[in-house]
Amino acid sequence: MDKLNRILFVDDSERDTELALEALSEYNLANEVTVLRDGSDALDYLFRRGAYADREEGEPVVILLDLKMPKVNGIEVLQAIKTDAKLKVIPVVVMTSSREESDLSQCYQLGVNAYVVKPVRFAEFLEAVRQIGAFWALLNDPPPGSIRDSESAGL
Numbered sequence: 001m002d003k004l005n006r007i008l009f010v011d012d013s014e015r016d017t018e019l020a021l022e023a024l025s026e027y028n029l030a031n032e033v034t035v036l037r038d039g040s041d042a043l044d045y046l047f048r049r050g051a052y053a054d055r056e057e058g059e060p061v062v063i064l065l066d067l068k069m070p071k072v073n074g075i076e077v078l079q080a081i082k083t084d085a086k087l088k089v090i091p092v093v094v095m096t097s098s099r100e101e102s103d104l105s106q107c108y109q110l111g112v113n114a115y116v117v118k119p120v121r122f123a124e125f126l127e128a129v130r131q132i133g134a135f136w137a138l139l140n141d142p143p144p145g146s147i148r149d150s151e152s153a154g155l
Contacts, residue, residue: 005062006034006058007032007060007137008034008060008064009033009035009036010035010036010037010042010064011035011066011095012038013066016095016125019125024133039070040071042063042065046087059086059087061142062091063081064129064132067094067103067107075103079110082111092112093113093136094115095129096115096116096117099117116132
């Protein structure tokens with residue numbers, strides 16, 4: 001079986017991060033989940049700058065992105081991803097507590113692949129993360145340059 005894919009999880013909430021990691025590991029949906037706490041670190045990771053200049057080759061199969069974060073918000077991260085020729089093919093799923101129509105509209109205008117409002121209840125949040133992880137990490141064909149795509153090509 002191919003190596004499962006790397007997921008990039010960007011969220012400043014420790015609680016949401018712990019729950020998401022629990023949900024993903026419970027179903028073995030990823031060999032690696034890279035967790036970043038703010039948009040600035042996410043951009044450094046994706047563009048291989050600063051502390052992430054020497055990170056492992058290959059792009060994540062999906063980015064799970066919160067909107068309301070310090071330093072650089074999720075909309076700014078999404079905009080940087082979707083305007084970069086190499087990164088724009090990576091699926092981005094916004095997972096946020098924001099129900100603001102302006103956030104929803106702006107995310108889709110920028111090219112987000114999915115917009116999910118985080119459920120408040122524990123069990124519903126876990127199930128939402130499991131379903132998102134299962135679809136994007138297992139069912140969806142990854143973009144060129146992702147870990148699974150590189151391995152299936154014998155790279």
